[in-house]
Amino acid sequence: MWRIESARVIAGLTRLTRDVGLAEDLAQEALVAALEQWPQSGVPENPGAWLTATAKRRAIDLFRRNAVAQRKHEDLARDLATLERTVPELYSTLDDPIGDDLLRLVFISCHPVLSTESRAALTLRLLGGLTTPEIARAFLTPEPTIAQRIVRAKRTLAEKHIPFEVPGGPELAARLASVLEVIYLIFNEGYSATTGEDLIRPALCEDALRLGRILAELTPREPEVHGLVALMEIQASRTRARISPDGEPILLFAQNRAHWDNLLIRRGLAAIDRARKIGKPRGPYLLQAQLAACHACARTPEETDWPRIVSLYTELATITPSPVIELNRAVAVSMAQGPQAALPLVEALANEPSLAHYHLLPSVQADLLYKLGRQQEARIQFERAASLTQNTRERTLLLARAASCG
Amino acid sequence: MRFMVIVKATPESEKQGSLPDPELMLEMGKYNEELSKAGVLLALDGLHPSSKGARVKFSGKSRTVVDGPFTEAKELIAGFSMLQVKSLEEAIEWVKRAPNCNPGGDSEVEIRQVFEMVDFAPVLTEEQIQHKVERRAKLPNQTADK
Numbered sequence: 001m002w003r004i005e006s007a008r009v010i011a012g013l014t015r016l017t018r019d020v021g022l023a024e025d026l027a028q029e030a031l032v033a034a035l036e037q038w039p040q041s042g043v044p045e046n047p048g049a050w051l052t053a054t055a056k057r058r059a060i061d062l063f064r065r066n067a068v069a070q071r072k073h074e075d076l077a078r079d080l081a082t083l084e085r086t087v088p089e090l091y092s093t094l095d096d097p098i099g100d101d102l103l104r105l106v107f108i109s110c111h112p113v114l115s116t117e118s119r120a121a122l123t124l125r126l127l128g129g130l131t132t133p134e135i136a137r138a139f140l141t142p143e144p145t146i147a148q149r150i151v152r153a154k155r156t157l158a159e160k161h162i163p164f165e166v167p168g169g170p171e172l173a174a175r176l177a178s179v180l181e182v183i184y185l186i187f188n189e190g191y192s193a194t195t196g197e198d199l200i201r202p203a204l205c206e207d208a209l210r211l212g213r214i215l216a217e218l219t220p221r222e223p224e225v226h227g228l229v230a231l232m233e234i235q236a237s238r239t240r241a242r243i244s245p246d247g248e249p250i251l252l253f254a255q256n257r258a259h260w261d262n263l264l265i266r267r268g269l270a271a272i273d274r275a276r277k278i279g280k281p282r283g284p285y286l287l288q289a290q291l292a293a294c295h296a297c298a299r300t301p302e303e304t305d306w307p308r309i310v311s312l313y314t315e316l317a318t319i320t321p322s323p324v325i326e327l328n329r330a331v332a333v334s335m336a337q338g339p340q341a342a343l344p345l346v347e348a349l350a351n352e353p354s355l356a357h358y359h360l361l362p363s364v365q366a367d368l369l370y371k372l373g374r375q376q377e378a379r380i381q382f383e384r385a386a387s388l389t390q391n392t393r394e395r396t397l398l399l400a401r402a403a404s405c406g
Numbered sequence: 407m408r409f410m411v412i413v414k415a416t417p418e419s420e421k422q423g424s425l426p427d428p429e430l431m432l433e434m435g436k437y438n439e440e441l442s443k444a445g446v447l448l449a450l451d452g453l454h455p456s457s458k459g460a461r462v463k464f465s466g467k468s469r470t471v472v473d474g475p476f477t478e479a480k481e482l483i484a485g486f487s488m489l490q491v492k493s494l495e496e497a498i499e500w501v502k503r504a505p506n507c508n509p510g511g512d513s514e515v516e517i518r519q520v521f522e523m524v525d526f527a528p529v530l531t532e533e534q535i536q537h538k539v540e541r542r543a544k545l546p547n548q549t550a551d552k
Binding site: 001003004099129137140141142145203206209210211212213214217218240263264267 | 407442443444445446448449488490491492493496499500522535538539542543
């Protein structure tokens, strides 16, 4: 019940109190009251409305008490004004535009004044309904650290008087990007978990998907939101196929495609469709989702539409230039047009400082050289890649390939 | 985790050419929208009456086809949905909020957990998890907070 209602209750209370921390405390108190009363009185018809009304009454009591205590303070006038504003709300209908409050809660939890880690913790706590121990466990972080992160985040929001609102105009895009970043971070934290890990960690993927789906319903006109949802749905569709029973990751082309989850792939494709129908220019999440869809739609690796992947990477590199994207584009070019076309693209990245220790650069280069019959040069690059990788298994593989160059 | 919510058939849903009552359809639509908005609904579908279906019976190597309709409405299903939620309790809570498919009468919905990869995976021991927490705490920038 808490998981279903908490986000909406907290969102409604934040609008009332203008303080996320206080809103959550009040909601928790209302939950305690519910656990005491409902066994006797029975569960009310609309549990969410009951919780909100109970918490609102407590909020008003609190404001009254504070107002009395602070009579001598200059704040009195302002408190009374708050009181006057809030009391009628208690009696107003309970079907407020809940969705708007929820969206405001998303934006405030992911506000850029907070560090990315704090945003993730606060979002999972307020919107995902996770407890602090659950969040700590999912992020493999000590519980006091997460607790402190959440407390500090709430304090920062209060101290900086961050408004409880949906940003408008040009600010919206930047703020939305911050929200999407947090959701994707939560997803990747779960996605990087391996077989045998605590169940709470992989479940982060589901938490992120749920947050993304909620956001997509709240902001149906934002293609990047659908893009992120699509990207996560398609990546999640490979969960079953991407790790071997002994915990080793299986690369995309070696995965058993029959183990991909078709339900999630269909949902991902539908989300891409929704994004495209909006008719706004596509952003990085939608492009990445479309890249993922190229693989998801190929029944075998041979069926992969490489020319399309090249063109998507080209567009992605234009919007968000990055050497890693260039390297990926080069791999796609080699698949679409052959190693000769791709080699100059890879060689152009040789002096890129951010890739200086990236083992995949020499590894890709070695593979292209090998295919072109330039064995000696390939061997040197395979050995270089082997010296850069942190993964023992991968090193063994690369050294074996180096040895095969003769 | 994923749950399949199985809506059992009623004499009404088994009637030939029957379509659900429009008022019920509207309520169902609202309910499903709630599920969608909460990000928990993965898929849903309704089924035609069993008169449009068939059964294949297996006996050793032989296969016998029996055409519908089938009796005992309670044993038949009329529709299903797939929910992604945190627990059986949450799935139950959602299902309790659904409208009764047989307004004024009896109907039944069954909730079953779907097998997923994690169900086959070994789970780490408490020490292994603690070890990971400690290892991660030593990594730089992990606890950096503004």
